[in-house]
Amino acid sequence: MAGKYGQKPSTASKKATVTPETIADEATPLNHVENQILTWFQTVRFRKITFGGLDEADLWKKMSDLYDLFHQAISAERARYEGQLQSYAKSTTEKVNSLEAENESLRQQLGELYQAYLTQQEALRRMQGGE
Numbered sequence: 405m406a407g408k409y410g411q412k413p414s415t416a417s418k419k420a421t422v423t424p425e426t427i428a429d430e431a432t433p434l435n436h437v438e439n440q441i442l443t444w445f446q447t448v449r450f451r452k453i454t455f456g457g458l459d460e461a462d463l464w465k466k467m468s469d470l471y472d473l474f475h476q477a478i479s480a481e482r483a484r485y486e487g488q489l490q491s492y493a494k495s496t497t498e499k500v501n502s503l504e505a506e507n508e509s510l511r512q513q514l515g516e517l518y519q520a521y522l523t524q525q526e527a528l529r530r531m532q533g534g535e
Contacts, residue, residue, distance in 0.1 A: 435484070437477040444473055 451462040 435477070435480045437473065437480045441470075441473045441477060444470065 448466055450466060451459040453459050
């Protein structure tokens with residue numbers, strides 16, 4: 405609820421600031437490149453200039469470094485996923501082949517049982533016809 409004259413109430417929560425510590429607390433690295441990214445966030449320092457805040461060239465260099473780290477992380481994840489997909493495809497193919505072989509074996513057994521059934525039916529008919 406808005407306070408007097410459109411001001412925010414005093415109980416409003418403050419925005420959480422992003423710091424290297426909060427990033428490290430929330431992140432669980434999956435590979436060594438993600439560890440490098442975490443370390444980068446924890447150690448990066450920007451060169452300041454007298455007027456205007458940060459050195460623009462230094463800032464762009466740091467952004468380029470960060471981009472390279474993220475690109476490496478994405479490549480590492482892609483390789484990991486492709487390895488998992490290949491493993492899954494191989495195990496799936498092996499399982500399908502195994503099930504097809506089992507299916508063929510069951511078809512043969514069913515055919516043999518059906519032939520035995522027909523033979524028994526014929527024998528039963530001969531026995532009943534001979535009585």
